[in-house]
Amino acid sequence: MRNILRKSRRAIVKIKNSAMTRGIKNSNQRCHLIAGCLAGVFTKIFGVEVNCFETNCAAKGDPYCRFVVREVKVNGNL
Numbered sequence: 001m002r003n004i005l006r007k008s009r010r011a012i013v014k015i016k017n018s019a020m021t022r023g024i025k026n027s028n029q030r031c032h033l034i035a036g037c038l039a040g041v042f043t044k045i046f047g048v049e050v051n052c053f054e055t056n057c058a059a060k061g062d063p064y065c066r067f068v069v070r071e072v073k074v075n076g077n078l
């Protein structure tokens, strides 16, 4: 984990050699399980509900998988 910003409740996580992508190249993103786990972990760390999106994936040929964690913003006008 490289960047965790507790105050703004954001984090960027990079994973090299993920077991989810090992041996897979030129495919669609595959790390939904990891993204879900990271969302759960950071919801606990930050104390608010967060989303986690994978922006880069080794399964697509990227050098590593990169995940962005952000606080879920609820629109008060709903």
Ligand SMILES: [Zn+2]
Residues within 6 Å of the ligand: 018, 020, 021, 029, 030, 031, 054, 056, 057, 058, 059, 064, 065, 066
């Ligand atoms: Zn991935």
